[in-house]
Amino acid sequence: MNIKDIAKSAKEASLELLGASEQLKNTALKMIRENIEKNKNEIFAANQKDLEEAKELVLNGKITNATYARLKLDENKMREMLKGIDDVISLQDPVNKVFWTKELDEGLILKKVSCPIGVIGVIFEARPDVISQVASLAIKSGNAVILKGGKESNNTNAKMEQVINEALGCVENFPKNAVNLVFSHEDIKDLLKLDEYVDLIIPRGSNKLVKYIQENTKIPVLGHASGICHIFVDESAKADLAIKVCKDAKIQYPSACNAVETILVHKNFPELNKLKKVFENAGVEIIENPKDFSCEYGDKLVSLKIVANVDEAINHINKYGSGHTDCILSENMENVKKFMDYVDSAGVYHNVSTRFADGFRYGFGAEVGISTNKTHSRGPVGLDGLTIYKYKLFGNYQTVEPYAKGEKTFTHKSI
C-alpha cells in the first residue's frame, strides 16, 4: 500500500474507533501485551539484526554510541515496555468524559464531551520501545496512528508492528488498520501532505527534524524543537539545596530536553562560588555571559548570568527560553508567585529540578512527547492530550426562530 492508501484506511479505522468502549480498547491492549511477551525472542532476534547493521554505522562514525544504546532492546527494556502497556490499561478512559452539562432552555441539554482526535502521525528516532508506548496511548485514546521510526531500527519496528497487528486481528470488533508503520524518508514527505486524512503530527527527534516538519505541513504539529530550560536562583534560596537542584537539573541526564541550559543567579545569592565549584567538580563547563543564550547544549555545558532581581530573570526567560520548563529556587513567596504567573512556559517550577518535566513523572502513565505549543496540548502529552471534545446537544424538536425573534429566552443553567 502507498502512504495515501495507508492514511485513508487509518482514517476509516479512526472513524470506527470513535465509539469503541473502554472494554474493547483494554482487551486490545491486553492482547498486544500478551503477544509481545509470546514473541519476545523473535523481537530480540529482529533487534539483533538491527544491532549488527548499526555496529558498522558506529564504526563509520555515521551514528553515535548513544544512538546504538537506544537502539538496543534488552530484557530490561522489554520488561519496561510490557509494564508501560499495563500502565496504560490501568489509566482511566480519556474518551466520553463529560466536562460539563448545561440546560440551554427547558428540554434543551448541551454536553461538552471528550472524544478522540482521529489519525495521528508519529515520527520518532531509532527507539524500538517507542512503538508499543505510542500505539498503546493511541488505542486507549481511540486514535488511529501512523508510525515512522528511525531507519536504524527498521527490523525491530517491522517485527513489532507485525506482532501488534496480529494481536489486534484477534480482537473481535476492533477495526483493522488502526496501527500502521511506514519506513522510508519519502513517506514522511508524503505524510505531511495528507491533511485530508491526518489530524495531528507528533515529531520526536532532532531540532532539525522538528523544524523541518513544522515548516512543511498544514497539519497541526505537536512537539518541541528545543528545550532551553532555566533555573533562577533567588537571593533567598536555601543555598546548599539550591546547588543540589541545579546540579541534578544539569548532570542527571545532560542531553534530555528538560535539562537546564541557563542558570540565572540573583546578584546577592551568597554561594555563587560554591555553585561554580560544584559544577566544575561535576565536569560541567560554565559559560558566563555567552553570546547566544538560546543555544541548547544538551551536554555538560551551562550558561550563567547574574541578574538584579526576579523581573530581570522573568524577562530573560520569556526572551530566550523555549517555553518548555523553567524553575525558581526561592523562599520569597512574592517572587515565587510572580515567577509562576509571568513566566510563559508549559512548566513553571518552584524549588524543584526541571528534570521532573516528563509524562511518567507527572503520572500520565506515558507520554507521546513534550509540547511547547501554546494551542491544544502543552507540556508532557499523555492520554488527555490526545483527545479533543465535541458538543452534544439533546432537544425536543426545538427551532431557533422563537429565540431569534425574542419570543423565547435561554436559561443557560449548569446542571
Added chain:
Amino acid sequence: MNIKDIAKSAKEASLELLGASEQLKNTALKMIRENIEKNKNEIFAANQKDLEEAKELVLNGKITNATYARLKLDENKMREMLKGIDDVISLQDPVNKVFWTKELDEGLILKKVSCPIGVIGVIFEARPDVISQVASLAIKSGNAVILKGGKESNNTNAKMEQVINEALGCVENFPKNAVNLVFSHEDIKDLLKLDEYVDLIIPRGSNKLVKYIQENTKIPVLGHASGICHIFVDESAKADLAIKVCKDAKIQYPSACNAVETILVHKNFPELNKLKKVFENAGVEIIENPKDFSCEYGDKLVSLKIVANVDEAINHINKYGSGHTDCILSENMENVKKFMDYVDSAGVYHNVSTRFADGFRYGFGAEVGISTNKTHSRGPVGLDGLTIYKYKLFGNYQTVEPYAKGEKTFTHKSI
C-alpha cells in the same frame, strides 16, 4: 508603526497580561463600555462616512446589499454591542482555573492551571460591531489582540480602536498595546509571517479568505472554511416536528454557516412529500442527488438524499461534511447514540435545529468564531477556547536522581 513593531509590542502586552487580575480586566472592560457609550455619536459619524463610501460600491456592484447592511451601525446594534461587553464582564474569569492538583510525592505538588494563549490575530469582515466583541473576549481571557477588519469599515474601525485605547489608557496598570488595529491587505500577508510574536490566527470571512490563511502561515489557525451541516431524518422521527426543524435549519438564516445544506431522509420516513412541499412553499429549491454533496449553498437551496439507515447517514456525513454541526431527528435511541458517537463533528445534535450552533446560544457570552479544527478548540469558541494551560510544580528542592535510581517512588495521588 509597521506590523512587526505592532506584533512585538502586542507580545510585550501579552506578557504583562499573564498576571492580570480579574478585577483589573473587568475594570478595563467597564471603562471601554463607558467610553463607547460616551463617544456614541462620533462612532455613528465615522460609520456614516463608511456608509457613504459603501453606497458607491453597492451601486457599482462591488459589494452586496447584505454587506452594506452588516456595515451599518445603528442604535440597535450599539445597544447589543454594549450588552455584549456587559455579558463578558459577568462571565467567570477563564484564567487561573485549576483543572486538577496532584501529589507526585510528599511535598511535590503539580497543578494544571489555565492561562492566556498570548497574541491573537483576528481577521474579520466589514462588521464594526465585531471589534468590541473580540476585544472584550481577548481582554477577559488575558490575551493581546491584533485586529484587521474589512476595509469597507475602516473609518468605524479606526474610531472604535481610538475609543477603546483611550479607555484602556485610563486604567492603572493595564498594559499598553493590548488592542491593536491594522488596516491594509498587505498587513495580513505580513502578519501571517510573524509566528515569533503571534500565537493564533482567527479568520472570520469567506471560505476563500480562510483557505488562503490556512495555506499561508505556520501560526495555528482557528476557524472553519466551510459549514456543510446535515440533518438525518430517521424513519421514527415525529414527522411534523421534524419538518419544522428542517425548515428552521434552512430558512431561518440561509447564509449562516450553521444552516443545513443536506437533508438525509430514511427511506421509510412516511412524510417525504410533505417535507418537500413545505420547502417548496418556503421558496427553497430542493436538489435531489446533486453532483457535489460538499457544496455550501448559503442560500435557499438544499440537497436531498434518501438513505437506507443510520449507518449510511453517518458515513455520508463523515465523508462529505465539514465537521461543523450535524443532527439526527429520531425517536430510536439506539440510532441516536450511534449518531452522537460516530459522527465526527464539533456539534452533534439530537432533535434540534443546527442553527443552535452559536456561542451566544451555548451560553459562552460571545464567540470569536466557530472552529472545525480537531485540535485545541472546536465548535463555538468563547473565553475558554482562548486559553491554554500551564503546569505549576511546587516542591521542596527535590532532585530527579533518587527517582531515576529507584530509591524513591512517586505516589501520584489526586488531591
